[in-house]
Amino acid sequence: MKELINLRRILKRPRSVARVRRRGAHPLRRLAPAAWLAAPLLAALLLPLAVVPQRGGQQPPAPPAVPQATAAPAPPATAAAEAPQPEVSVYLSRSGQIETLPLEEYVSGVLAAEMPAEFELEALKAQAVAARTFIARRLIAGDHSGVPVPEADVSDTVSHQAYVSQAVLERDWASGSKRAGLAKIRRAVLETRGTIMTYQGQPITASFFASSGGYTENSEEYWNAAVPYLRSVASPWELQITPNLAVSYTFSNSELRSKLGLGTKDLPVAASLGASGKAVPVSAQSSTSLPAEVLSLTAGHRIKQISIGGKVFTGREVREKLGLRSSQFTWKRQAGKVQITTYGNGHGVGMSQWGANGMAKEGKTATQILKHYYSGVSFTGISTLLKK
Structure with a gap:
């Protein structure tokens, strides 16, 4: 993974870019950058998301739209299924195509790329919320930084978030040995549908990494910008379970x-x-x-x-x-x-993926995992912010 996000917007457009649109995708509900982007949190918005990719997918349980100190029931699946979704346009680095698909399908592709499907369900759900929060922040801010073409919202590399395309999921995951893993990933996404993390009412920079040596890092120690929810915390859970610690x-x-x-x-x-x-x-x-x-x-x-x-x-x-x-x-x-x-492995800022899995093995919920690694955050439905 390489880990650093290129924050410079690349305006030069390739001569030809193919676009792939998934069936059933809803029109993208765009928002112009709101006034809050001019506030002090603008500096935090520009922080890179350093991601350490892992093979397989992860399913983190998402906290409810109205967060509690412990996990609350997820919204009914029928209500969640009826809620409109924004679209995400992903630049596929290998083919040069743009895949446009509903938000929750995009989160499934990120989960498959970023966390092993063998991880505990609650860890996978926590990762799903982090992945959804990352893209929500870019969509709401109209941020296309680090993408080779202006039509795309995000790339499929670890410069943003690693992503497995829907074609690859259908070809390599829908049957055979990975079928159960894909079902688990989709369950994690469904049970956290629409949920993102916010701080003072705005989506956070939901950085994450593979594993720590026992503690996470303050954001300013890596990116030279102090972010109140990216504080150093103890993370002992991965010490006994991480391979090649x-x-x-x-x-x-x-x-x-x-x-x-x-x-x-x-x-x-x-x-x-x-x-x-x-x-x-x-x-x-x-x-x-x-x-x-x-x-x-x-x-x-x-x-x-x-x-x-x-x-x-x-x-x-x-x-x-x-x-x-x-x-x-x-x-x-x-x-x-x-x-x-x-x-450990990674920059150390935000959520430790192996730490999240260790917490889940001890019975911690996705809400508890996320509140541990992201200090003082709340949970909000993305649709609430998109309507503003």
Whole structure:
């Protein structure tokens, strides 16, 4: 997944873009950006959604339209089925086509791409609410950022949310071994139909990631913008159930220097005595010394600043330059090389998917899961905001 959202709107349109429209799709009910977008939450709206994709799909249970501290019954299926849906236009990156389909079908495709269908139903429902909230925020704001063509609302990549097209679901999921998983995904979407998370009456930036090393992260530690509902919280549930929670990488000193952009001027220079008895500098490229010192940690126990070879980096910079799974890592020397061990997978802001599954295994509801990972949020029907 790669994780960073490109917030620049790409205005150049390809010469030809095919459009695929699903049968039964309702006309898209567009809204011009409301006045609230000019408020302080505008900065939060521009936050990227960093998503760590997982194979399979997840089904999170959605809290009711009028949230309670614990889960409340979902609206009757008949009433939900009658409610009109906005349409979502998805740019399919492989084919260059645009698939336009009803909102809830789009959420099913995201769920199939973002969370394993083997996860607990309540975790899948929580993921469905997060996915629906993400696209609701873009639709209401008229946000087309990061999409190659202006006709599309969102792409099918992790730059926004990973998405499995309806054609692929029908071809690969509707029968065989994945049939039960697809039914579970659709159940999670149906039971949370129309429900989104809001803060002060507006859809939140519902960021999520694969797993943490025990704590989530404050938004400002990754995106430099403090968002009141994206606060660091304890997340111990994934520690015993996440496969490959700790992953180690081994680098030579020369590899590290190259990837981190450390030249000889950045490195300490050793000296030895030559044949003449005078001090002769030893090339930094041949030096086995590349000292590292952690300078500070974030609230989420990740590396905030680290000095490597005399140069200070943020944990995020090291993670991205070295291709690490997480900025929560340890650093040690072993056999003349450097071993870096990471804990968890993803940027760490918002909901931990494996943490959500662990909470669901302990009997927590989707409402409880979402309220834990997104501080102070409420639950609202998307139709309520679309009517404003």
